[in-house]
Amino acid sequence: xxxxxxxxxxxxxxxxxxxxxxxxxxxxxxxxxxxxxxxxxxxxxxxxxxxxxxxxxxxxxxxxxxxxxxxxxxxxxxxxxxxxxxxxxxxxxxxxxxxxxxxxxxxxxxxxxxxxxxxxxxxxxxxxxxxxxxxxxxxxxxxxxxxxxxxxxxxxxxxxxxxxxxxxxxxxxxxxxxxxxxxxxxxxxxxxxxxxxxxxxxxxxxxxxxxxxxxxxxxxxx
Amino acid sequence: xxxxxxxxxxxxxxxxxxxxxxxxxxxxxxxxxxxxxxxxxxxxxxxxxxxxxxxxxxxxxxxxxxxxxxxxxxxxxxxxxxxxxxxxxxxxxxxxxxxxxxxxxxxxxxxxxxxxxxxxxxxxxxxxxxxxxxxxxxxxxxxxxxxxxxxxxxxxxxxxxxxxxxxxxxxxxxxxxxxxxxxxxxxxxxxxxxxxxxxxxxxxxxxxxxxxxxxxxxxxxxxxx
Amino acid sequence: xxxxxxxxxxxxxxxxxxxxxxxxxxxxxxxxxxxxxxxxxxxxxxxxxxxxxxxxxxxxxxxxxxxxxxxxxxxxxxxxxxxxxxxxxxxxxxxxxxxxxxxxxxxxxxxxxxxxxxxxxxxxxxxxxxxxxxxxxxxxxxxxxxxxxxxxxxxxxxxxxxxxxxxxxxxxxxxxxxxxxxxxxxxxxxxxxxxxxxxxxxxxxxxxxxxx
Numbered sequence: 001x002x003x004x005x006x007x008x009x010x011x012x013x014x015x016x017x018x019x020x021x022x023x024x025x026x027x028x029x030x031x032x033x034x035x036x037x038x039x040x041x042x043x044x045x046x047x048x049x050x051x052x053x054x055x056x057x058x059x060x061x062x063x064x065x066x067x068x069x070x071x072x073x074x075x076x077x078x079x080x081x082x083x084x085x086x087x088x089x090x091x092x093x094x095x096x097x098x099x100x101x102x103x104x105x106x107x108x109x110x111x112x113x114x115x116x117x118x119x120x121x122x123x124x125x126x127x128x129x130x131x132x133x134x135x136x137x138x139x140x141x142x143x144x145x146x147x148x149x150x151x152x153x154x155x156x157x158x159x160x161x162x163x164x165x166x167x168x169x170x171x172x173x174x175x176x177x178x179x180x181x182x183x184x185x186x187x188x189x190x191x192x193x194x195x196x197x198x199x200x201x202x203x204x205x206x207x208x209x210x211x212x213x214x215x216x217x218x219x220x221x222x
Numbered sequence: 223x224x225x226x227x228x229x230x231x232x233x234x235x236x237x238x239x240x241x242x243x244x245x246x247x248x249x250x251x252x253x254x255x256x257x258x259x260x261x262x263x264x265x266x267x268x269x270x271x272x273x274x275x276x277x278x279x280x281x282x283x284x285x286x287x288x289x290x291x292x293x294x295x296x297x298x299x300x301x302x303x304x305x306x307x308x309x310x311x312x313x314x315x316x317x318x319x320x321x322x323x324x325x326x327x328x329x330x331x332x333x334x335x336x337x338x339x340x341x342x343x344x345x346x347x348x349x350x351x352x353x354x355x356x357x358x359x360x361x362x363x364x365x366x367x368x369x370x371x372x373x374x375x376x377x378x379x380x381x382x383x384x385x386x387x388x389x390x391x392x393x394x395x396x397x398x399x400x401x402x403x404x405x406x407x408x409x410x411x412x413x414x415x416x417x418x419x420x421x422x423x424x425x426x427x428x429x430x431x432x433x434x435x436x437x438x439x440x441x442x443x444x445x446x447x
Numbered sequence: 448x449x450x451x452x453x454x455x456x457x458x459x460x461x462x463x464x465x466x467x468x469x470x471x472x473x474x475x476x477x478x479x480x481x482x483x484x485x486x487x488x489x490x491x492x493x494x495x496x497x498x499x500x501x502x503x504x505x506x507x508x509x510x511x512x513x514x515x516x517x518x519x520x521x522x523x524x525x526x527x528x529x530x531x532x533x534x535x536x537x538x539x540x541x542x543x544x545x546x547x548x549x550x551x552x553x554x555x556x557x558x559x560x561x562x563x564x565x566x567x568x569x570x571x572x573x574x575x576x577x578x579x580x581x582x583x584x585x586x587x588x589x590x591x592x593x594x595x596x597x598x599x600x601x602x603x604x605x606x607x608x609x610x611x612x613x614x615x616x617x618x619x620x621x622x623x624x625x626x627x628x629x630x631x632x633x634x635x636x637x638x639x640x641x642x643x644x645x646x647x648x649x650x651x652x653x654x655x656x657x658x659x
Contacts, residue, residue, distance in 0.1 A: 014540065078532065085497055166347060173377075221497060
């Protein structure tokens with residue numbers, strides 16, 4: 001069982017490595033979106049410090065949404081997904097492997113990059129660390145919940161816009177808790193309850209979404 | 223059943239509006255404008271309740287593979303979205319004289335808005351899928367994922383709201399409510415109920431006719447079709 | 448033993464086939480024939496459990512596959528008309544990934560042996576994007592060499608894009624599977640060049656019961 005997850009993760013990481021330009025583009029998109037904001041609202045440091053967590057999180061949501069179509073579309077087009085659906089191993093495990101690989105090539109780089117952005121927005125050491133920690137806990141939820149949307153919209157016309165419409169409302173709790181944790185630090189309160197709740201959400205999503213994704217994939221591939 | 227529900231909806235609505243506008247006393251602090259409550263609160267109740275009903279039928283459809291329950295779910299969605307929209311719209315109109323602004327980023331308003339997005343997402347997904355069987359099942363999965371999320375969204379929005387105390391306006395109503403006010407509201411809620419049942423049944427009938435237009439029993443019913 | 452009862456398939460509003468029944472005993476080759484658009488691929492996907500029939504059910508060893516799920520899929524190897532081959536992986540990486548997804552154990556030696564058996568010796572480490580259509584088909588078919596102990600093979604147009612030697616090799620492989628008591632279900636537009644002791648044909652598009 002673990003072997004299957006490992007095999008799927010290994011395969012997807014190898015593919016991501018061979019198509020590394022795509023992976024880099026997602027990260028670049030994240031950074032560019034964040035960079036646009038000071039250009040739009042002005043360079044006043046206090047204002048930027050106040051909105052930085054929200055901006056970084058919204059950009060992280062958008063980057064996650066944009067990368068979602070990579071999750072199943074290629075496997076669907078070349079027939080690999082059919083092989084996954086008739087595997088002797090449980091489908092939720094394979095889904096888990098694919099989502100883990102997706103997180104490793106999108107959520108993890110975004111998390112790492114947030115440290116640099118925290119410095120650019122002059123957040124201070126503690127707030128920057130909190131931002132990174134919140135992203136580390138929250139981005140897996142983005143991948144997991146996003147996978148449901150990606151599986152439901154597989155092969156539909158206008159799938160990219162549709163998936164944002166389906167998934168973004170479901171991202172609301174992660175956005176609130178994630179951005180809230182950094183603001184709590186800035187306000188002198190502890191970030192611990194936010195991070196704990198984010199962790200709880202991540203566990204909850206980890207347990208439930210692979211089943212929802214599996215059901216959605218079976219429906220979409222039919 | 224449809225004409226009965228429709229008639230009941232009209233009658234209850236008339237009674238509710240009568241009680242609401244002519245019988246119920248004028249509110250001490252808000253004056254006459256509070257009377258929007260008779261539209262607003264029942265609509266808000268229905269918007270949330272209908273999403274639960276939708277998810278229930280979707281779940282039944284997915285578990286038992288019954289086509290009728292999936293059709294019920296798709297028939298409920300537009301009514302739910304209308305209720306959500308009415309709740310938001312009447313809330314905005316109510317907010318203007320009461321708080322001096324059409325919109326505040328209050329926890330209830332914001333989660334109601336997100337609920338509207340969930341309804342739109344459900345309808346958009348079903349509209350994007352050509353095969354009705356796939357549309358039913360995909361919509362059902364989405365509705366179930368959504369219904370698990372609704373309480374999480376609600377509590378997170380509430381929490382977000384307490385963090386941003388600056389903009390918050392307390393929505394809690396006058397502590398004691400005159401009995402006639404309550405009566406008017408309950409009458410209106412029942413009216414909205416009946417409306418929802420009637421409209422949903424009309425819509426589900428249309429869906430059945432559309433989907434089964436090739437089958438024999440419909441051809442017998444309407445040989446010209 | 449693979450069995451289908453009262454199968455019906457609809458695509459959109461068109462009924463492709465209905466009341467289709469079949470029963471395939473071990474050691475039998477079942478050929479699904481019929482013109483384009485009569486539902487050959489849909490029937491194979493139903494037999495795989497990828498497509499839910501609008502009516503009826505598929506049974507494996509007397510149990511519905513809808514309930515067996517992974518237990519049934521462990522007994523099944525399916526080569527669809529899509530190869531499931533990634534352009535950005537080498538032949539060997541592709542086959543190893545397929546084995547991992549299917550839940551089969553495949554070490555380096557087994558993988559190379561399977562590629563060797565389908566005539567891809569020397570191409571193990573070439574990226575699939577630089578291989579021809581026929582060679583990609585061979586990567587997909589190499590999965591069958593890994594699935595030697597799997598009793599049921601379902602193959603959708605397995606002979607397309609293969610050259611004469613490839614066809615002969617695949618025929619021999621299918622014959623060996625049948626001789627070992629396996630079941631092979633396939634669609635093809637060509638005459639099946641397999642010397643099978645027991646063979647049956649389902650003709651779609653003519654509403655006919657299988658004859659053997």
